[in-house]
Amino acid sequence: xxxxxxxxxxxxxxxxxxxxxxxxxxxxxxxxxxxxxxxxxxxxxxxxxxxxxxxxxxxxxxxxxxxxxxxxxxxxxxxxxxxxxxxxxxxxxxxxxxxxxxxxxxxxxxxxxxxxxxxxxxxxxxxxxxxxxxxxxxxxxxxxxxxxxxxxxxxxxxxxxxxxxxxxxxxxxxxxxxxxxxxxxxxxxxxxxxxxxxxxxxxxxxxxxxxxxxxxxxxxxxxxxxxxxxxxxxxxxxxxxxxxxxxxxxxxxxxxxxxxxxxxxxxxxxxxxxxxxxxxxxxxxxxxxxxxxxxxxxxxxxxxxxxxxxxxxxxxxxxxxxxxxxxxxxxxxxxxxxxxxxxxxxxxxxxxxxxxxxxxxxxxxxxxxxxxxxxxxxxxxxxxxxxxxxxxxxxxxxxxxxxxxxxxxxxxxxxxxxxxxxxxxxxxxxxxxxxxxxxxxxxxxxxxxxxxxxxxxxxxxxxxxxxxxxxxxxxxxxxxxxxxxxxxxxxxxxxxxxxxxxxxxxxxxxxxxxxxxxxxxxxxxxxxxxxxxxxxxxxxxxxxxxxxxxxxxxxxxxxxxxxxxxxxxxxxxxxxxxxxxxxxxxxxxxxxxxxxxxxxxxxxxxxxxxxxxxxxxxxxxxxxxxxxxxxxxxxxxxxxxxxxxxxxxxxxxxxxxxxxxxxxxxxxxxxxxxxxx
Amino acid sequence: xxxxxxxxxxxxxxxxxxxxxxxxxxxxxxxxxxxxxxxxxxxxxxxxxxxxxxxxxxxxxxxxxxxxxxxxxxxxxxxxxxx
Numbered sequence: 001x002x003x004x005x006x007x008x009x010x011x012x013x014x015x016x017x018x019x020x021x022x023x024x025x026x027x028x029x030x031x032x033x034x035x036x037x038x039x040x041x042x043x044x045x046x047x048x049x050x051x052x053x054x055x056x057x058x059x060x061x062x063x064x065x066x067x068x069x070x071x072x073x074x075x076x077x078x079x080x081x082x083x084x085x086x087x088x089x090x091x092x093x094x095x096x097x098x099x100x101x102x103x104x105x106x107x108x109x110x111x112x113x114x115x116x117x118x119x120x121x122x123x124x125x126x127x128x129x130x131x132x133x134x135x136x137x138x139x140x141x142x143x144x145x146x147x148x149x150x151x152x153x154x155x156x157x158x159x160x161x162x163x164x165x166x167x168x169x170x171x172x173x174x175x176x177x178x179x180x181x182x183x184x185x186x187x188x189x190x191x192x193x194x195x196x197x198x199x200x201x202x203x204x205x206x207x208x209x210x211x212x213x214x215x216x217x218x219x220x221x222x223x224x225x226x227x228x229x230x231x232x233x234x235x236x237x238x239x240x241x242x243x244x245x246x247x248x249x250x251x252x253x254x255x256x257x258x259x260x261x262x263x264x265x266x267x268x269x270x271x272x273x274x275x276x277x278x279x280x281x282x283x284x285x286x287x288x289x290x291x292x293x294x295x296x297x298x299x300x301x302x303x304x305x306x307x308x309x310x311x312x313x314x315x316x317x318x319x320x321x322x323x324x325x326x327x328x329x330x331x332x333x334x335x336x337x338x339x340x341x342x343x344x345x346x347x348x349x350x351x352x353x354x355x356x357x358x359x360x361x362x363x364x365x366x367x368x369x370x371x372x373x374x375x376x377x378x379x380x381x382x383x384x385x386x387x388x389x390x391x392x393x394x395x396x397x398x399x400x401x402x403x404x405x406x407x408x409x410x411x412x413x414x415x416x417x418x419x420x421x422x423x424x425x426x427x428x429x430x431x432x433x434x435x436x437x438x439x440x441x442x443x444x445x446x447x448x449x450x451x452x453x454x455x456x457x458x459x460x461x462x463x464x465x466x467x468x469x470x471x472x473x474x475x476x477x478x479x480x481x482x483x484x485x486x487x488x489x490x491x492x493x494x495x496x497x498x499x500x501x502x503x504x505x506x507x508x509x510x511x512x513x514x515x516x517x518x519x520x521x522x523x524x525x526x527x528x529x530x531x532x533x534x535x536x537x538x539x540x541x542x543x544x545x546x547x548x549x550x551x552x553x554x555x556x557x558x559x560x561x562x563x564x565x566x567x568x569x570x571x572x573x574x575x576x577x578x579x580x581x582x583x584x585x586x587x588x589x590x591x592x593x594x595x596x597x598x599x600x601x602x603x604x605x606x607x608x609x610x611x612x613x614x615x616x617x618x619x620x621x622x623x624x625x626x627x628x629x630x631x632x633x634x635x636x637x638x639x640x641x642x643x644x645x646x647x648x649x650x651x652x653x654x655x656x657x658x659x660x661x662x663x664x665x666x667x668x669x670x671x672x673x674x675x676x677x
Numbered sequence: 678x679x680x681x682x683x684x685x686x687x688x689x690x691x692x693x694x695x696x697x698x699x700x701x702x703x704x705x706x707x708x709x710x711x712x713x714x715x716x717x718x719x720x721x722x723x724x725x726x727x728x729x730x731x732x733x734x735x736x737x738x739x740x741x742x743x744x745x746x747x748x749x750x751x752x753x754x755x756x757x758x759x760x
Contacts, residue, residue, distance in 0.1 A: 077732040079752065083719065090716030100760035174760050215742030218721040272750035273743075281721055288720075334760075341759045348756060480760065487756070549760065 010050065017043025024117060024309070031304045034380040037113070038298065041121050041376045045369045048125035053133060053365040060564060060572040061137050063357045068669040070143045071354055080144070082355040082671065085362055092350045092367045094284050096132075096342050097291070099178060099441075099476045100335025100549075101375035106440035106447075107542060108332045109382040109390065110320040112310040115329045116379050123330070123337025124372035127579035131553055132342045133364035134560045134576060139347035140354050141663045147347045147556055151641070153662045154562045158644050162637045163555050168491050169634060170341065170548040172519070175264070175484045176526025177541040178477045183256045183531060184439035184538075185470050190249035191236040191430050191463075192470045193256070197249070198232035199279070199475055200263070206278035222285040225278065229286070229475075233467050240430055257531045260481070261524040267482030268489050268516040276482050283479040290472045294377050297451045307383035307390065312414065319395035320438070321539045322601035327590040331546030336375025338583065340552025342368065355671055381447030382440075388417025389425060389434075393443045397436045398534035407435050430463035438538050445469035488519035529623045535601070540627055547591050547631055551638045554583045558645040565649050566659045584642060591635040595628045604628035725749055 001009075020040035024032060057063045074080040083091075108116035139145055145153075148167065152160025186192045206225045214220060239245040251259070267275050316324035321332065335341070346364060354360055382390060391400075391411050400410040404419045411417050426434045429449060434442065449465035457465070490506060492515040497504015503511045530537025557580035564573050597603035600610040608624035651657040718724045729745045730737065 077728045078725075078748070081728065084712070084715060086712050087716050087719045087724075091719050094720050095756075096759045098760045178760070211743065211746070212739060215739050216723065216726045216737060216745070218723050218726075219717055222721060273746045277746070277750055284720060339760065345759055483756070545760075 010047070013043050013046055017047060021118075021121075024114060028309060031306060032309075033302055033304055034298060034384065035302050037117055037305075037376055037380055040117070041373060044121050044125055045372070048129065049365060049369060052125065053129065053361050056130065056133060056365075056575055057358070057361045060569055060575050061134065062567075062569075063137065063360070064666075065356060065358050066669055066672060067141075067357055068667040068671075069140050069351075069354050069357060070664065071352055072669060072671055073664075073667055074143065074352075079349075080352045083353040085355065085359040088350060088353045088355075088359065088363050089367060091353065092345065092363050093370050094288065095345045095349065096335075096339075096367060096371050097287060097374060098335065098480060099181070099473055100339065100341075101371055102378045102444055102473065102476075103178075103181060103440035103542075104333040104336055104546070105375045105379040106382040106444045107320055107394070107538070108329050109307055109379060110311060110313050110318040110394070111325055111329055112308050112314070113305055113379060113383045114309040115314070115325045116333055117376065119329055119333055120337050120372055120375045120379065123333070124368055124375075127553075127582065128336075128338040128342070128372065129365040129368040130575060130579060131338060131340075131556055131560070132346050132368045133361060134564075135343045135556050136346040136351055136354070136364035137357065137360045138560065138563055139351040140357065140360060143664050144351040145347065147343050147559065150347065150563075151555060151559050154559055154566070155641065155648055156644050159555070159558070159641050162641045163552075164491075165637060166340070166548065166552045166555055166634065167344065168488060169630065170545070170552055171484050171488045171491075172522045173526060173541065173545045173548050173630070174341075175481055175488075175523035176530065177538070177545040178480055179257070179260050179264075179523065179527045180530040180537050180541060181439035181441045182260060182474050182477050183253050183527070184437055185441040185445070185474060186251070186256055187253040188250055188432055189470075190246040191240040191467050192474070193249045193251055194239040194245075195229070195232045195236040195467055195471045196474045196478070198235070199229060199282070199471070199478070200275070202228045202232065203275050203279040203282060206282065207274045210278060211273055218281055221278070222281045225282040226285055226289075229282065229471065230468075233464060233471055236467055237430060237463065253531045254528075257524075257527050260478075261520055261527065263478070264481050264485045264524070265516050265520045268485040268520065269512050272486075276486065279475075279479050279482065283475045286472055286475055290468075291374055291377075294381070294448060294451070295373075297448075297455045298377055298380055300455045301451050303380070303384045303451060303454070305380070305383040306386045308387070311387070316599075316602070319391060319399040321543060322599065323543070323590075323593060327586040327593070328543065330586040331543055331550055331590045333375065334546045334549040334553075336372050336378070338550060338553050338579065339371075340549045340554070340556055342371075343553065343556035356669065378444060381444050381451065384447050384450055385443065386417065387415035388412070389422065389446070390443055391415060392417050392422050393434050393437050393446065394440070395436065396438050396535050396539070400436075404433070404435055428459060428462045429466035431466075440538070441470065441473045445473065485516065485519055485523070488522075489515045492518055532620070533623075539601070540604070540624075543590060543594055544627060544631060547587050547594070548634060550583050550587045551634055554580060554587060554638055555641055557583065558641055562645050562648055563661055565652055566661045568659055570653065584638075588635055588639075591631045594631050604631070722749060 017040060020036050020043060023036045024040055071080050071082040075082060105116050138150060142150060148160050148163040151163040186196060202225055206221050210218065210221045239249055314325050316322060350363060388411055391414060392407060400407040404422065408417055408419045422434055426432060429446060445466050448469040449462050452465040453459055453462040493504050493506055493511060502508055505511055526541060530541050533540060557576050560576040561573060561580055564576055593602055595604055598606050600607040604624045604627045608621045611621045652659045726745050735741045
């Protein structure tokens with residue numbers, strides 16, 4: 001294409017993006033079409049990828065197409081394998097995409113669609129994509145080293161230790177928070193509970209089929225597993241309509257919590273091939289298909305957003321979670337904008353598959369753009385609901401009232417909704433009730449069912465789509481639970497192995513049982529507290545998870561900034577330093593408010609004092625203090641990493657320390673010769 | 678990834694026969710399908726199994742798949758799934 005035509009094309013894309021952003025930012029008092037959000041996001045991502053990521057690749061990272069990657073130099077056909085860039089992109093996206101970008105935007109929609117959407121777009125282009133890209137490239141230049149190893153070698157021992165501690169904390173809190181989402185989605189729902197219960201024998205069947213009948217045919221097995229899961233969704237309808245079966249699968253939140261804790265323990269202790277691996281394959285299969293389907297559904301239906309741009313809850317009095325837009329919108333939406341967890345993937349499997357350095361741009365920056373697009377779709381799914389319905393589903397009973405009438409009376413003070421409307425919606429999706437279904441998953445499922453049913457099948461199949469969406473999210477989450485419990489178990493085994501060697505042996509059953517019990521107890525404790533919390537648990541756990549996740553991102557950006565400074569590219573340091581400063585500001589102020597705010601709905605300690613005054617149980621008071629301690633300790637530790645990094649930068653910039661980066665030595669690539677042109 | 682052979686394109690300004698256009702579209706779709714399948718085979722560890730067999734000079738069998746699972750699932754189990 002001629003140069004001037006290309007320039008014209010990019011000017012047109014930029015103008016279109018500006019128009020769409022202007023429309024979503026300035027339109028008030030009338031509904032807008034969801035396509036404005038899609039156009040704003042796609043145009044901004046396109047411009048960000050074409051210009052900003054290219055600038056980062058050329059100026060900040062000085063990507064070298066002639067430098068051999070570890071996949072080429074250390075190729076062993078096992079961990080290090082030079083792989084086609086599209087294949088690595090798909091692999092990386094499948095690894096970073098989880099329930100986070102679906103749940104966070106749904107919760108943040110209580111502020112209206114505007115704050116969350118702007119944060120998703122700007123946060124991804126200027127923060128999340130940058131973090132994923134630079135960490136991936138730096139890991140590639142260090143033979144695929146992990147974030148904790150890079151923190152140790154580039155910043156110092158404290159950095160490495162804090163990164164380790166942040167990883168294990170985030171895993172524990174993440175598991176507690178996501179398990180609570182499943183509990184809230186399945187409580188008193190025989191259809192959903194039956195479908196999810198069936199995924200366990202289906203996964204075991206898949207494991208046996210894969211191991212003994214068709215060894216190695218994973219795609220074929222996943223297709224069979226998916227067909228069985230669809231049959232389970234249809235079977236669930238029969239279960240919900242049968243009084244005896246429905247009674248068996250209608251479970252309370254505490255019962256579901258106990259079952260999930262038992263499941264997590266079993267999955268961690270069972271052989272990987274029997275449950276974990278097949279469930280992982282099944283979950284990935286459903287995930288990729290559903291995300292594509294949702295994108296097609298949104299474009300085909302082009303729904304209107306009923307949620308206003310900004311709601312009254314921008315003042316911090318929101319029922320879904322308490323707190324003002326800054327900092328709480330920014331920690332509620334972590335995955336989809338900036339997620340520290342991605343830095344673990346970018347410094348895990350992905351760098352060992354990259355064939356050529358320039359491909360890190362598409363995989364790292366581009367992969368995060370795709371994840372951010374998923375978050376935009378989740379925001380749309382939440383905002384197509386009538387606001388009254390959204391708040392009826394997402395508000396805890398402790399805030400709006402225990403009965404439907406009480407809840408409707410409270411919510412009507414904000415947005416119109418009736419008990420009859422909610423009952424009719426619950427019937428349409430095959431549930432007894434949709435009141436107080438906190439956690440984001442049910443609201444997302446109703447929004448998704450609304451979009452799907454309008455594009456395929458009409459209202460008659462709304463219940464099927466709703467339970468498909470619930471199954472999709474719960475499958476995602478249970479996969480994270482079993483994989484996360486196992487990873488946590490290995491980390492505990494590594495640590496205990498220093499005390500007594502046999503405890504470090506990952507195949508020694510007494511050690512497996514002990515360490516599985518330790519890690520399950522940790523996240524099970526948070527889950528149990530969430531279930532018992534009158535404010536719904538999500539109010540405490542999701543912000544805590546968001547803080548942990550973005551503190552990890554702050555550690556990753558500290559590592560990146562240190563490497564940039566040591567590489568002598570100080571004039572471009574703002575690329576990583578600005579997102580780092582933003583994350584430190586958002587997470588530290590969120591943590592400060594969560595610990596010390598005088599409002600009992602926000603501050604853990606204020607809530608503990610309120611409970612003490614009302615004579616609540618000592619355990620509930622202790623839980624609040626524990627949450628405060630976890631947030632406080634993490635902030636202090638990350639504060640230490642930030643200070644250690646700043647100290648390192650000062651020493652390098654003042655010439656007191658030699659600017660040395662610990663990269664693998666340069667080796668000329670042979671792969672460049674194989675490519676045309 | 679394969680790219681279209683530009684020498685087969687007629688000079689600009691001349692009309693290409695319909696069969697050529699259909700052939701090029703079919704080739705592009707086949708290329709796209711092949712890449713998509715390669716992505717799925719990598720995500721679902723089928724390529725890893727092929728590499729394992731090639732590296733050890735083995736044939737497909739239950740026993741060899743069990744050996745692959747022992748090696749591969751060990752490292753897979755160490756990987757956290759993202760939120």
